[in-house]
Amino acid sequence: MKVEDLNTKTTPHWCPGCGDYGVLNALKTALVELNIERQNVVLVSGVGCASKIPQWVNVFGFHTLHGRLLPVATGVKIANKDLTVIAAGGDGDSLGIGLGHFVHSCRRNIDLTTIIFDNKVYGLTTGQTSPTSDKGFVSKSTPFGSIENPVNPVSLAIASGASFVARGFAGDVKHLTGLIVEGVKHKGFSVIDVLQPCVSFNHVNTYDFYSQRVYKIEETSDRFEAFRKSFEWGVKIPVGVFFREERETLVDQMPQLKGEALSKRSLNVDLKNLFERFT
Amino acid sequence: MRFVWRVGGPAGAGVNNTGLSFARTFMRAGYHVFMNTELPSLIKGGNNTATVRVEDKEVGSPVKGVDVLLALDQNTVDLYKSEAKSVVFGEGVKAEGFFIPMQEIVNEVGGESVMRNTVGLGFTVGLTGLSFDFLKGVLEDDFKSKGEKVLKGNLECARKGFNLASNFKNVLKLEGLNKSKRMLISGNHAIAFGALKAGCKFFSAYPMTPASPIMEYVAPLEREFGIVMKQTEDEIAAVNMAVGASFAGVRSMSFTSGGGFSLMVEGLGLSGMTETPVVIVEVQRPGPSTGLATRTGQEDLKFVLSASQGEFPRIVVAPGDCKELFEETVRLFNLTEKYQVPGVILSDKFLSESWVDCDFLETSLKNERSLVDKTVKGYKRYVLTENGVSPRAVPGSDNIFRATSDEHDEEGFFDESAENRLKMTEKRWRKVEFIKKDLKKPVLVDNEGDLTLVGTGSTKNVLKEAVEVLKEKVKVNFLHVLYLSPFQEEVVKILESSGTVVCVENNYTAQLASILRENGLDVDYNLLKFDGRPFTVDEVVEKILKLRG
Numbered sequence: 001m002k003v004e005d006l007n008t009k010t011t012p013h014w015c016p017g018c019g020d021y022g023v024l025n026a027l028k029t030a031l032v033e034l035n036i037e038r039q040n041v042v043l044v045s046g047v048g049c050a051s052k053i054p055q056w057v058n059v060f061g062f063h064t065l066h067g068r069l070l071p072v073a074t075g076v077k078i079a080n081k082d083l084t085v086i087a088a089g090g091d092g093d094s095l096g097i098g099l100g101h102f103v104h105s106c107r108r109n110i111d112l113t114t115i116i117f118d119n120k121v122y123g124l125t126t127g128q129t130s131p132t133s134d135k136g137f138v139s140k141s142t143p144f145g146s147i148e149n150p151v152n153p154v155s156l157a158i159a160s161g162a163s164f165v166a167r168g169f170a171g172d173v174k175h176l177t178g179l180i181v182e183g184v185k186h187k188g189f190s191v192i193d194v195l196q197p198c199v200s201f202n203h204v205n206t207y208d209f210y211s212q213r214v215y216k217i218e219e220t221s222d223r224f225e226a227f228r229k230s231f232e233w234g235v236k237i238p239v240g241v242f243f244r245e246e247r248e249t250l251v252d253q254m255p256q257l258k259g260e261a262l263s264k265r266s267l268n269v270d271l272k273n274l275f276e277r278f279t
Numbered sequence: 280m281r282f283v284w285r286v287g288g289p290a291g292a293g294v295n296n297t298g299l300s301f302a303r304t305f306m307r308a309g310y311h312v313f314m315n316t317e318l319p320s321l322i323k324g325g326n327n328t329a330t331v332r333v334e335d336k337e338v339g340s341p342v343k344g345v346d347v348l349l350a351l352d353q354n355t356v357d358l359y360k361s362e363a364k365s366v367v368f369g370e371g372v373k374a375e376g377f378f379i380p381m382q383e384i385v386n387e388v389g390g391e392s393v394m395r396n397t398v399g400l401g402f403t404v405g406l407t408g409l410s411f412d413f414l415k416g417v418l419e420d421d422f423k424s425k426g427e428k429v430l431k432g433n434l435e436c437a438r439k440g441f442n443l444a445s446n447f448k449n450v451l452k453l454e455g456l457n458k459s460k461r462m463l464i465s466g467n468h469a470i471a472f473g474a475l476k477a478g479c480k481f482f483s484a485y486p487m488t489p490a491s492p493i494m495e496y497v498a499p500l501e502r503e504f505g506i507v508m509k510q511t512e513d514e515i516a517a518v519n520m521a522v523g524a525s526f527a528g529v530r531s532m533s534f535t536s537g538g539g540f541s542l543m544v545e546g547l548g549l550s551g552m553t554e555t556p557v558v559i560v561e562v563q564r565p566g567p568s569t570g571l572a573t574r575t576g577q578e579d580l581k582f583v584l585s586a587s588q589g590e591f592p593r594i595v596v597a598p599g600d601c602k603e604l605f606e607e608t609v610r611l612f613n614l615t616e617k618y619q620v621p622g623v624i625l626s627d628k629f630l631s632e633s634w635v636d637c638d639f640l641e642t643s644l645k646n647e648r649s650l651v652d653k654t655v656k657g658y659k660r661y662v663l664t665e666n667g668v669s670p671r672a673v674p675g676s677d678n679i680f681r682a683t684s685d686e687h688d689e690e691g692f693f694d695e696s697a698e699n700r701l702k703m704t705e706k707r708w709r710k711v712e713f714i715k716k717d718l719k720k721p722v723l724v725d726n727e728g729d730l731t732l733v734g735t736g737s738t739k740n741v742l743k744e745a746v747e748v749l750k751e752k753v754k755v756n757f758l759h760v761l762y763l764s765p766f767q768e769e770v771v772k773i774l775e776s777s778g779t780v781v782c783v784e785n786n787y788t789a790q791l792a793s794i795l796r797e798n799g800l801d802v803d804y805n806l807l808k809f810d811g812r813p814f815t816v817d818e819v820v821e822k823i824l825k826l827r828g
Contacts, residue, residue: 008692009692010692038679039679040675044523047684052693054683055681055683055692055693059679060674060679060680061680061681061683062523062526062681064519064522064523064549064684065519065546065549068515068545068546071511071516072520072523072526073523074520074523075481075519075520075522075531076523076526076674078481078509078520078524078529079480079481079523079527079528079529079531080528080529083527083675100516101515101516104512254507255502256502256506256507262480262505262506262507262524262529263527265478267477267646267648268478268646269476271476271639271640274475274500275472275640278463278464279462
């Protein structure tokens with residue numbers, strides 16, 4: 001499979017220069033590297049600029065509701081454990097309206113990869129503050145500056161029990177590709193937070209802003225070390241795999257899912273023995 | 280033959296289980312039984328009751344009055360003595376009737392004080408004249424998992440209570456009848472069984488009374504049936520997981536009450552727009568907000584019909600008894616898959632949490648998969664067709680597609696053009712006329728009559744029985760509206776040719792009547808009850824007789 005095989009009949013209509021293009025390229029390149037059959041990949045998204053991505057990757061796609069990508073993706077994976085499931089959404093999807101699902105997906109360790117297109121602003125609604133906006137961020141909804149602390153997706157993921165936690169930068173497609181490959185290969189819930197410049201509505205967290213700050217870190221399996229590292233944000237911003245551990249996935253712990261995928265099982269069920277218990 | 284028995288006591292005193300043991304005893308003796316419960320929303324204290332009707336004909340509705348009231352506390356006596364013919368009570372309770380030293384017997388046996396219930400159970404079964412063997416068998420089954428000491432203690436308590444009854448003249452002389460093996464189930468069981476029968480393999484829910492028992496019934500079957508019962512972080516996750524599982528080819532169901540359904544509304548629309556089938560069970564309780572958490576009502580009819588932004592076809596079915604809940608659940612799974620629409624089973628606390636004896640549930644409906652099982656060249660997920668249904672493929676096949684919640688073209692790509700919007704909207708709505716053909720036709724119960732009672736959902740058995748009672752004095756018949764969506768024109772046709780139409784429902788704003796009006800039929804009278812309790816047969820009879828002057 002070549003990257004071109006993953007193109008669809010339409011081309012992305014994100015703003016020219018949008019960080020989403022970098023993530024799209026990294027995702028497609030990663031899928032080629034992983035060499036998984038397109039037939040077995042499901043890309044689930046929420047709603048927002050980033051969540052339009054299933055339109056432009058020729059695998060199974062489900063563009064769902066704002067914030068609900070993770071429950072839908074979890075349903076897909078339980079229904080057919082043999083599929084490779086990737087859930088892609090923005091910071092609003094994943095950490096605003098969908099934050100509850102994010103935390104629960106981490107603790108569930110469902111075997112899927114979620115990519116957060118983290119541009120620290122609501123883009124498709126034309127520029128409001130986001131849960132990851134830095135304090136003081138001036139936007140249409142916060143003309144006097146955001147007065148809330150941002151969510152830190154990396155620390156939140158580590159604290160909530162995600163078994164693979166990484167951060168990438170949309171301006172470094174090669175590195176990001178590697179993170180996606182590792183995240184998809186990992187058995188468990190993989191979180192990849194992507195620093196992704198919004199060229200239209202975020203004039204603070206730009207390509208230059210990140211290029212000057214990001215540096216690559218060494219991976220650790222020490223949760224506390226990873227957690228400490230996750231708070232580094234300022235002159236230097238760490239990217240790479242923060243944390244990885246092997247842990248039983250949600251599906252691993254459901255003995256009834258051994259063998260044939262749920263979606264392939266016969267609909268015909270005999271209830272006679274069950275009914276006997278109610279006599 | 281009719282015998283009505285009620286046990287009452289504080290929450291946590293085992294009232295429900297005592298009721299079930301009583302009901303099962305008589306079911307095994309060959310009688311028909313119906314048990315409904317009233318309970319407050321608390322774990323300990325308050326007053327719970329379980330009322331069992333024992334009859335020699337099929338039964339499924341509550342009536343006024345109690346033959347024997349087993350009072351486990353003073354509260355029960357004070358609340359219900361006026362409607363009880365005889366009261367059975369123990370130490371510490373002031374009442375007139377049968378005093379039984381329940382606690383003393385428990386002490387003799389050396390058991391826990393909750394075994395007082397079993398003494399009372401033994402005594403009241405004894406009063407009916409039924410052989411002890413039926414009760415003994417039930418208690419053996421109920422307590423065999425609790426260890427020999429508990430089982431033995433309960434059997435002794437029951438026996439001693441039973442023997443005391445021989446001191447009194449039997450209020451009834453019941454003998455065991457001989458009937459085929461039947462089961463004692465609740466409406467929630469019937470829904471769960473229907474889902475299993477339909478091949479549903481994925482259940483997702485967040486606990487909410489009165490729907491959560493479905494969770495309790497399905498979860499232990501996970502390994503035996505190879506299914507998943509996933510408790511989620513909220514109802515939003517529940518419905519969306521179900522939609523996700525369905526997208527991947529698994530029949531899925533989510534269940535909740537009105538409050539949880541409020542959270543599921545957007546997911547319902549996702550199912551509608553992406554044409555991904557899902558079945559949602561909405562077990563109503565009175566609202567708004569928390570309302571009456573453990574009581575009954577039919578206040579969500581119009582909510583369920585119009586839930587979610589935008590317009591899309593949906594199937595909403597409101598069965599009226601266990602057999603119908605089972606069969607319609609199977610039908611709904613097949614129809615929602617065939618037509619790729621969301622479906623809602625509308626029940627309520629009264630229907631879902633009342634228990635009744637019934638034959639092993641069966642249906643002639645067959646499970647039919649409506650999925651593409653081979654590679655289709657140039658596959659288009661939303662291809663325009665005559666009946667609006669486009670062949671649905673699932674991931675893992677060569678028919679790659681994208682399901683899209685934005686308006687989309689035949690391939691699932693965004694398309695906002697006016698032309699496409701018209702085509703797609705009409706495509707989705709074209710299904711309705713075809714769905715209607717696959718629904719069961721409405722039937723007027725008893726053709727003779729110049730007064731028609733009309734109801735939906737849980738009022739079915741009450742109205743059926745009211746017609747039986749009224750028959751001698753009034754020419755009356757009954758129509759059960761099974762499907763609220765798509766609405767069947769036949770319902771209006773039948774009612775148009777009826778005489779006086781009385782619409783009976785458990786809400787304040789006459790929602791069923793409003794639905795009928797929307798479809799061209801003005802009812803003549805509304806009979807409404809909105810106190811959180813089900814109609815009794817007597818109430819309906821009385822109101823109709825008054826109406827007829």
